Amino acid sequence: MKEELEQKLMDKFKFMEARNVWSGEKLNFPMPCSCGEGWFQLIWNLCEKIETELMKLPKNSDYEFMVLQVKEKYGILCFYTGSIPSLIADAIFNAICEAEGRSTTICESCGAGGITKHRGNWIRTLCNQCGEELGYIDFNDKENCNEEF
Ligand SMILES: [Zn+2]
Numbered sequence: 758m759k760e761e762l763e764q765k766l767m768d769k770f771k772f773m774e775a776r777n778v779w780s781g782e783k784l785n786f787p788m789p790c791s792c793g794e795g796w797f798q799l800i801w802n803l804c805e806k807i808e809t810e811l812m813k814l815p816k817n818s819d820y821e822f823m824v825l826q827v828k829e830k831y832g833i834l835c836f837y838t839g840s841i842p843s844l845i846a847d848a849i850f851n852a853i854c855e856a857e858g859r860s861t862t863i864c865e866s867c868g869a870g871g872i873t874k875h876r877g878n879w880i881r882t883l884c885n886q887c888g889e890e891l892g893y894i895d896f897n898d899k900e901n902c903n904e905e906f
Pocket residue numbers: 864865866867868869883884885886887888
């Protein structure tokens with residue numbers, strides 16, 4: 758994802774600042790989102806839900822929510838976090854699962870409705886137009902599969 762969009766996420770959601778994985782130290786640049794721009798809104802909406810949950814924690818809590826990695830894998834969004842207090846763990850876990858599930862219906866490239874497609878062993882969720890441009894085809898498209906292999 759363009760750094761400009763990652764910066765937008767960090768400007769709005771403090772927890773989207775990159776950290777040293779070992780020390781937790783803040784690095785003063787946005788968490789890299791290793792996926793296409795088409796999932797920006799999906800990630801933004803997820804962050805909003807997480808922020809709403811974090812506000813339910815006691816004010817004197819010194820807990821800091823940490824995002825460890827955001828990436829695409831096999832056409833699915835993966836959003837990895839550090840530990841979460843039990844009070845809000847279920848709600849945040851559900852929000853992440855929902856966003857990850859929804860990512861299989863949103864074109865990672867342009868944000869339009871998409872489905873999971875493949876190009877040989879590469880798997881991505883794309884709309885028909887982006888899929889065509891990038892040479893990805895549907896899994897059940899037998900005719901194209903024969904051309905592919
Ligand atoms: Zn698209």
